[in-house]
Amino acid sequence: MRISRKLLKVLLAVCAVVLCNQAMDFVLSPNYGSARITFTELQERDDIDMVIVGSSLAEMNIDPGILAEKLGISVYNAGTAGQSPESTAMLVEYLIRYKHPKEIVYAVNYSSLGNLQSLASQIAFNAAYKDAVPLLDDIRADLRFFSTRDHFRTAEALSCWAPWSVNHTFLRPTEIIKNVIEKIKGTAPSESLNIHSPTSRYYNSGFQAYDGMLDYNDVGKKTSIGYFNEDFYPPALQSLKDIARMCRENDVRLYVVNTPKPVFDVVSYGPWYFEKMQVLEDLFAEYEVPYVDFSLAVPELYEAKEEYYHDYDHLCYDGAEVFSASLAELIPYFRSGGYKDLFRTPEAYLASIKTISSVDFDLKEASQGYLIQAFAWTGSNVECEYRYLIRESGTEEWTVVKDFSVADACGIQPGTGTWDIRVEARVKGESAVRYYTQTVRNYR
Amino acid sequence: MPELYSMQFLLFLAAVLICYYAAEKLFPRFQWVILLCASLFFYTWAGLPYVVFLLAVSAACYRASHIFAEPGVSAENKKRVMVGVLLLHFLILGLFKYTGLFRRWSGWVIPLGLSYYTFQSVSYLLDTYNGKQEAAGSFWKYLLFLSWFPQLLQGPINRFGAMAPQFFRSRKFDSRLFRKGLMRYGYGVLKKYAVANMLAATVSHIFTQVDGDISGCVVVFGILVYSFQQYTDFSGGIDMVMGVSELFGIEMSENFRQPYFAVSLADFWRRWHISLGAWMKDYVFYPLALSKPMRKWTQHLRRKFGMQWSRSLPAGAANIAVFFLVGLWHGADLHFLVWGLFNGLVIAVSDCMAPLYRKVNLPKKGAGIRLFRTLRTFIIVNIGWYFDAITDVRDSFICLRNTFTRFRASAFAGDILIYQIPYRRENYMIAAVALLIVFVVSLLQERGVDVREGLLKKPAVLRLCLYLFCALLVLMAFPFAAEAGGFMYANF
Numbered sequence: 001m002r003i004s005r006k007l008l009k010v011l012l013a014v015c016a017v018v019l020c021n022q023a024m025d026f027v028l029s030p031n032y033g034s035a036r037i038t039f040t041e042l043q044e045r046d047d048i049d050m051v052i053v054g055s056s057l058a059e060m061n062i063d064p065g066i067l068a069e070k071l072g073i074s075v076y077n078a079g080t081a082g083q084s085p086e087s088t089a090m091l092v093e094y095l096i097r098y099k100h101p102k103e104i105v106y107a108v109n110y111s112s113l114g115n116l117q118s119l120a121s122q123i124a125f126n127a128a129y130k131d132a133v134p135l136l137d138d139i140r141a142d143l144r145f146f147s148t149r150d151h152f153r154t155a156e157a158l159s160c161w162a163p164w165s166v167n168h169t170f171l172r173p174t175e176i177i178k179n180v181i182e183k184i185k186g187t188a189p190s191e192s193l194n195i196h197s198p199t200s201r202y203y204n205s206g207f208q209a210y211d212g213m214l215d216y217n218d219v220g221k222k223t224s225i226g227y228f229n230e231d232f233y234p235p236a237l238q239s240l241k242d243i244a245r246m247c248r249e250n251d252v253r254l255y256v257v258n259t260p261k262p263v264f265d266v267v268s269y270g271p272w273y274f275e276k277m278q279v280l281e282d283l284f285a286e287y288e289v290p291y292v293d294f295s296l297a298v299p300e301l302y303e304a305k306e307e308y309y310h311d312y313d314h315l316c317y318d319g320a321e322v323f324s325a326s327l328a329e330l331i332p333y334f335r336s337g338g339y340k341d342l343f344r345t346p347e348a349y350l351a352s353i354k355t356i357s358s359v360d361f362d363l364k365e366a367s368q369g370y371l372i373q374a375f376a377w378t379g380s381n382v383e384c385e386y387r388y389l390i391r392e393s394g395t396e397e398w399t400v401v402k403d404f405s406v407a408d409a410c411g412i413q414p415g416t417g418t419w420d421i422r423v424e425a426r427v428k429g430e431s432a433v434r435y436y437t438q439t440v441r442n443y444r
Numbered sequence: 445m446p447e448l449y450s451m452q453f454l455l456f457l458a459a460v461l462i463c464y465y466a467a468e469k470l471f472p473r474f475q476w477v478i479l480l481c482a483s484l485f486f487y488t489w490a491g492l493p494y495v496v497f498l499l500a501v502s503a504a505c506y507r508a509s510h511i512f513a514e515p516g517v518s519a520e521n522k523k524r525v526m527v528g529v530l531l532l533h534f535l536i537l538g539l540f541k542y543t544g545l546f547r548r549w550s551g552w553v554i555p556l557g558l559s560y561y562t563f564q565s566v567s568y569l570l571d572t573y574n575g576k577q578e579a580a581g582s583f584w585k586y587l588l589f590l591s592w593f594p595q596l597l598q599g600p601i602n603r604f605g606a607m608a609p610q611f612f613r614s615r616k617f618d619s620r621l622f623r624k625g626l627m628r629y630g631y632g633v634l635k636k637y638a639v640a641n642m643l644a645a646t647v648s649h650i651f652t653q654v655d656g657d658i659s660g661c662v663v664v665f666g667i668l669v670y671s672f673q674q675y676t677d678f679s680g681g682i683d684m685v686m687g688v689s690e691l692f693g694i695e696m697s698e699n700f701r702q703p704y705f706a707v708s709l710a711d712f713w714r715r716w717h718i719s720l721g722a723w724m725k726d727y728v729f730y731p732l733a734l735s736k737p738m739r740k741w742t743q744h745l746r747r748k749f750g751m752q753w754s755r756s757l758p759a760g761a762a763n764i765a766v767f768f769l770v771g772l773w774h775g776a777d778l779h780f781l782v783w784g785l786f787n788g789l790v791i792a793v794s795d796c797m798a799p800l801y802r803k804v805n806l807p808k809k810g811a812g813i814r815l816f817r818t819l820r821t822f823i824i825v826n827i828g829w830y831f832d833a834i835t836d837v838r839d840s841f842i843c844l845r846n847t848f849t850r851f852r853a854s855a856f857a858g859d860i861l862i863y864q865i866p867y868r869r870e871n872y873m874i875a876a877v878a879l880l881i882v883f884v885v886s887l888l889q890e891r892g893v894d895v896r897e898g899l900l901k902k903p904a905v906l907r908l909c910l911y912l913f914c915a916l917l918v919l920m921a922f923p924f925a926a927e928a929g930g931f932m933y934a935n936f
Contacts, residue, residue, distance in 0.1 A: 013908055020912050120923060146451050155449040155637065156922045165919035171870060441655060441862065 021162055025127075028164040031182045032192035034059060034081040035121075035128035038206055040189050042078060043132055048099050049073035052206075053091055054107035055083040055121075057259045060314045062107060063324040064205040070328035077206035080128075082121025085112060085239035086148045090129060090141065092243050096250045103253045105327070106243065109261065110269070110276065111224050111313055113240075115233040117149065119156050120166040127163035148235060169196070201317075209317040210310035214262065219358035220436050223268045224261070224312050232276065237283060244287035255334045256284050258293040260304055260323060263357035264377035265312040266295050267350070274346040290334050294323065296343045302326035306357075353379025359425045359436040369413030370440065376408075376425035383428040386410075393418040393439055414442050446489055448597065448684045449633050456486070457688060464692055465617045472614035479588055479611065479692065486593035490556035497536055497555050498591055504529045505565045506586045509572035509579035526573045530566065537562045542776040557596030559773065563723055565590055568604045570727055577605055585612060592694075594685040598678070600699040600719035607694070615693045622691055624896045629687030630914060631885070635680025638878035638917040641925040642871045643673040647833060649863045654839040659859040660851035663843040667826050670833040672879060675703065678717075697722075702886045707817040709824050710791050720773065724766045733762040752799055760792030767791070774832075779840060783831035790824060871924045878917050 030036070034056075042048075050073055052058045058079025068075040078091060088106065095101055126145050130138045142160065151157035159165045169179040175196070182192050190202040202208040247254040258277065266273055277293055284291040294302055308319025315323055333339035344352070361374040376384040388410040389398040402410045404426065412421065419442060424435040446453040460482040467475045487495055508529040512522050540547065540554045547553065568589070571577035580586035588611055589604050650658075650666035679700040689696050697719045706712035713721050732738060738758050746754035764785065771784020807813050827844070834840040852859065888895050899907060 009904065013904070016908055017912065024916070151451070153447060153450050153452045155447050156925075158449065158451060158454075159919055159922050162919045166923045168923075441657065 024162065025164045026183060027176060027180055028168040029127070030167070030169040030192070030196070031179055031187060032189050032196050033124050033128065033167060034208075035083075035125045036131075037189040037193065037202070038078050038080050039128040039132040041206060042076065042095075042099065045074075045076060046099070047074050048076045048095075048101050050075045050103040050105065051095050051099070051101045052077040052079055052105045052107065053083070053088050053095075054079045055112055056081045057109055057112065057313060058083075058105075058107035059206065060200065060209055060310075061259045061320050061323055062105070062327060063203065063207045063209075063320055065203065065207065066321065066324040067328045067331070068205075070325065071331055075205065079107060079206065080121070080125055082118035083125060084117045084122055084149075085236040085243070086144070087122060087125045087129075089239040089242045089246070090125075090144065092246055094129065094133065096246060096252060101252060103255065103331075104247060106254060106256045107259050108240075108256060108280070109224075109258050109313065110273065113232040113236045113280075114230050115149070115236075116230070119151075119154075119159075122149075122151075123157075123160045123163045124167035126160055127167070203317075207320075209320045210314055211316065212310060213307050213316055214309045214311055216262075216264075216306065216358045217435050217437075219264055219312075220360050220438070222312065223265050223360075225265075225268050232279065237279075240280075240283055241287070244284060244289050247289070248287055253335070254287075254289045255331070256280070256289055256291040257327065258291070258295070259313075260294040260297070260302065260308075260315070260319075262304075262306065262309045262312060263353055263355075263379075267353075267357065267377045267379075268360075290337075290339055292330070292339060292343055294326070296346065296349045297326065298342055298344060301329060301342045347380070350380040354382060354427070355432070356382070356384060356425050356427060356434045359423055359434050361421075361423045361436060361438070363421065363438060363440060366411060369411055370421075370442075372410045372412060372421065372423060374408045374410075374423045374425065376434070378427070384408075384425050385428050387424040388412065389422040389424070390414060391420050391422075393420050398422065414440070416442055418442075446486075448681070448688075449637070456482075457691070461691060464615075468614055468616055475614050476585070476588060476611050479592065480584055483588060483591040483593040483596075487556060487591055487596065491553075493552070494555035497558070498561065499587075501533060501536065501562065501565050502587045502590050503583065504532050505569050506580060506583045508569060509577075509586075512572050512575075513579045522573065526569065529569055533562050533566055533569070560595060560599045560601055561590045563601045563720075564595075564603070567601070567723060567727060571604070580604065580608070581612075592689070594689040595696060597685055598681045599685075599717075600682065600697045601723050602697050602719070606697065610694045618693060620900065621693055623900065625687045625690030627687070627896050627899065628683050628690060630911065632680045632683030632685075632687060633918055634878055634914050635676040635683060635882060637680075637925070638914075638921045639875045639882065640673050640677035640680060642875035642878075642921055643669045644677075644925075646865050646871075647673055649865045651834045651839070651843075653863055654834065654836070654842055656842060656846075657850075658843060658846055659855060660847040660849070661853045661856045662859050662863070663830075663847050664851075665856070665860070667829050667833060667843075670829055671704075671822075671826055672875075674829070674833075675700075676879075676882065702890045704822055704825075705818055705886065705890050706821045706825075707814065708794065708821055709787060710794070712821055712825055713787070713791070720770065724770060728769060729762050729766050732765055733758060738762070753796075756792075756795045756798065760795055763791045763795070764788035777835065779831050779835055779837050782837055782840070783828055786828050786831060790828075868924065870920075874917055874921050874924065878914075878921075881914065 050064075050067065050071070052062050052064060052067075052075065056079065059077060059081065060079075062077055062079070064075035064077040067073075078095070080087075083091070085108075092104060095104070122145070126141055130141050133141070145160055146152045146157065149157075151160070156166070169175050178195070179192075182195070187195075190208075193200075193202045193208060197208075199212070200208045200210045244254060246252075258280070269276075281291045295304070297304075302323060305319075305322075308315050308322060310316040310319070330339060330342065333342065356376045356378045358377050359374065360377070361372050364371045364373065372388060374386045374388075376382075376386070378384060383406065385404040385406055386402075386408055387404045388401040390401055390412060391398045401412050404424075406428070414421075419440050420437055421440060422435055422437040424433045426433045446456065460478065463482075464475060464478045467478050484495070487498060508525050511517055511525050517525075537558060540552070540558055568577065568580075568586075572579055580589070585608070586604075589602070589607055592602070592607070592611075595602055647666055647670045650662060651670075682699045686696055686698075699718050701715040701718060703712055703716035706715050738761075742754050742758050745757055765788070767784040767788030768781065769784070770787070771780040771782070774780040774784075830840045830844050831837065834843060885895050888898075899910070
């Protein structure tokens, strides 16, 4: 009798914890979460011929509406923010089992394959996936989650059972109330996104795009190599193989597309970028899966314009439209096998760049003052000139320390205080200038 | 090394608990063998080669303790053995902890729990040598004392006499003790993840960018944040390991007793890292204070200056030596030594000035004087943290100078932006709410209330609400914990 009462108490406590967790999930999990949108919409669709998968590179860069229109098939964009290759493998398995697509386009680039992936995104993906699959797959999803990355060993990963704690709406009372009302009213997640997101808009079939263009004078170290400079993470590469294998075994045609990047982001890696991309090409070649890097596309297929980019990884809406049209043009070549002629060699790509994409500089303390080492990210045959300027922070007037010359280094000796230092760069003999500014506090 | 709050550790813990309590039914006399196997398994997580050092220390110390007990061995030989084994302990500790060259050459890191098990082993060695402790019955039992997995991560420094009777008796599952253990573990999780991790980046961002212009108000803010971060990190970790140990029914030495309620620096050190302080008192302070040269000096002082100075000067010198070693224990960095010496000096000086305080005739009791003394001690402790939180002594002095000469309170909001702390308002809100819970619990404990026992008597619904609220704080903290990292005292 005593044991059964104790057991009852434990059961009641467990129920209370589960209920609280569900309540918190209802209140805080955003109705407009990227993975939530994808799985909610996917469940309603049974007519998909082609699915686009991958992280925000897929979600924000590829408009399935354009592909559908140009190819005359039904296309859905199942890209979700921060979708890791392991999550993509789960998604592909889900698609093959429940949605039977004929073709899958997988959008990747360097940032998809490192060890550094957002845990919140993975937890959000896992939660949305679990909502869409039967109970047994639900348990398998958790087992997979804890067997990937460092999830088995880290404290944060335990939050996967309370996804609302890492993936929540803005923690402001008005936002929380709005989120709850939308859920009660049954507002479509995609509609919610347009209400809440300050930087992007939802368009159609899982596709959303960023507003606003990249400021090339504010790039500096904000390049993908600044965040993803490690080797490819071996389990991520294994997931790519799993994806390719699953597709081959189930007669699904897989196309892997490295989405276009602004010049500075490719060039800042040096030769490393192309060496690593070759790893991907070789990996997919083993499974006879076409892999292309759109940064290397010939201008007849995709002409990369600077105004197409929102940041180093993502296109803005106009860019996504143009890129999607190019991708639609490429698909028939993928099917027939003649796509390779539409992409240049790295050398030809680097030689084709005639302008400066962005400027960066390192500031090193010297015995007297600082040494500036400047870099202009541009093509292999471009000669650059640099100019060095300084001003006291908060003032307007710049003082030229060294006028335009080919010297990519310069010493400065600011007095005590806070200073803005700017490096300008231009192609030799031209007037268009790119610059970058850093602030230094000198109290030595 | 597994994180104390992770799926890996929780599964390991669950498996060991099941085996341990099942063993009570199957072979109760050897229940402790489960703990030994689990501890060695845990230790190998940190790297198999490091087990060698643990085994070397255990074997040498265990053998020495039996030599001390042998009747035919001369006192001189016993002393030689004791000194030899003592040197072995400090040689291994010194090689790893104080010679970066060795670590670079060997490619090894500091073995898990090295400082803690070395100090435990030394205490056993000296106690058996001095006849205060009987030698352990078997090597494996002694090995369990040194390798007990909850203590390896960040202490406390346990004593064989207190642990052995707990390890080696058969133990039935006690749900009340178990729940208390869970509560303590959860309290530790709250401290570590909802407070310490919320504040970590504030401290690192401020004190890694010290320059001559740093505002005193920013420094004071950073130091205050550090004092809460360090306390919740260290004591939170200790609560977690104590809780884990209590799940097995084993109570380890207390390491904290509401240190920020201390009324003097000496009192603070009786409440902060208690097991280290007690170790230093027993194996450094008393042997030093009672050594021949010190006794001679005491007699000389008594003749020249009287009773008071003959007591306080030798004690002060011994205290300075002790705190120098406390600083050294934290690491062979100058800032740790200065921090240790600062504490030693303040305690020595305040001891010497005791007669003066008596003459002033301040009231000894009352809430006001208690509050005054607590605040005064808190300020002194925080001055000490200038040399602990800031790793460059020159920067410590710059910060100390600017605290008094360049405070600029009105410019705080603007000045703090310079340090680009990757935090949002939520960090400080979560930390503040969790700190309030820690404060209330500490206040109750200071008044002698057994908080966990009291809580167990409260209605289940109330308890559940409280647990859920704390869990909510912890869960909400994770997305905001930029650059938090592991436990501060995990690499000693």
